[in-house]
Amino acid sequence: MQPIGFKSHDHGTCIAHSVTSVQKQCAERGLQLTPVRQRVLEILLAKHQAMGAYDILAVLKADGFSAQPPVAYRALDFLVGNGFAHKIERLNAFVACSHPSSEHVPAFLICRVCENVAEGIANLSEDTVAASARDAGFIIERAVVEAEGVCPNCDGAQP
Amino acid sequence: MQPIGFKSHDHGTCIAHSVTSVQKQCAERGLQLTPVRQRVLEILLAKHQAMGAYDILAVLKADGFSAQPPVAYRALDFLVGNGFAHKIERLNAFVACSHPSSEHVPAFLICRVCENVAEGIANLSEDTVAASARDAGFIIERAVVEAEGVCPNCDGAQP
DNA sequence: TTGATATATGTTATAGTATATCATAACAAG
DNA sequence: CTTGTTATGATATACTATAACATATATCAA
DSSP states (O other), X not given: OOOOSSSXXXXXXXXXXXXXXXXXXXXXXXXXXXXXXXXXXXXXXXXXXXXXXXXXXXXXXXXXXXXXXHHHHHHHHHHHHTTSEEEEGGGTEEEEOSOTTSOOEEEEEEEXXXXXXXXXXXXXXXXXXXXXXXXXXXXXXXXXXXXXXXXXXXXXXXX | OOOOSSSOOOHHHHXXXXXXXXXXXXXXXXXXXXXXXXXHHHHHHTSSBOBOHHHHHHHHHHTTSOOOHHHHXXXXXXXXXTXXXXXXXXXXXXXXXXXXXXXXEEEEEEETTTOBEXXXXXXXXXXXXXXXXXXXXXXXXXXXXXXXXXXXXXXXXOO
């Protein structure tokens, strides 16, 4: 699977598709995609960049929602907990999931210049990681790969 | 390479070997392993568990070192920057490196029950991650794998 | 040795991230 | 209707990290 985020694409439909997909899944799984939750998802989808909780909060405030930290964190917990968004631990920030329809180990390619984030899919089960875990008797419940570097748009432009 | 941390081992020599190894490398590379830095390394080595900066600070304080946050963070920056320790982003915490003598992509197996951490080595270059990055034109400078789950000592004991 | 430069530490203050807690509202099930 | 559940509102606080500036210590060239 290809990461998206560094290649030009029709971002309008990209957003629309994602929202529709999440709405559909929520309906199927009996989850409530409430106004705040959907709005936070849209905010995240607006760009392929990680956003901090307080950045999101500022947008929510401008939209007339209550702007206390828990508002943002609760919505983010919902989205992350149900696989509609991910937290980039390295940045203490969040991104909408690019592959919301399937279970996967996300692999983030984080550009340290423009801060855009592309999400690929790692295949740890065929990596030495899975072998190590197996040998150690460790049961992996969830995992994430975070890679920092330079994206093609920034390579050459900025060192 | 095997992760360590979940199997019983002679932890005394484990610590001693690590300290000696780091001392040797610092000498070779012209790095100053000052008292605070070495002490923080020892504190991290004391257990195969991630420690927060403020936990470390508390120990430093008990040892008579200055106990302002920058003291701990500077020592940690030194250790992490030179590959003698790693930051576990998911936990906002730090661990001594188990393989301080080689460049590697660390893969952490984090037990959510006992909070012990084992460090293995990922081989992303043969993972789909490397292929995705290559296809996207993304240059990976550093990466980390963080896997959360249950270690063999806790499996069965606690759900 | 001395002085210049770089590196490391001491200290205060503050910025940034996240959660605990309690109160209220909306709604469905019994 | 009242009980249980889920979501939201609101306040306060805890936890994590860094900026900024002063002082000290090491390193090295002249």
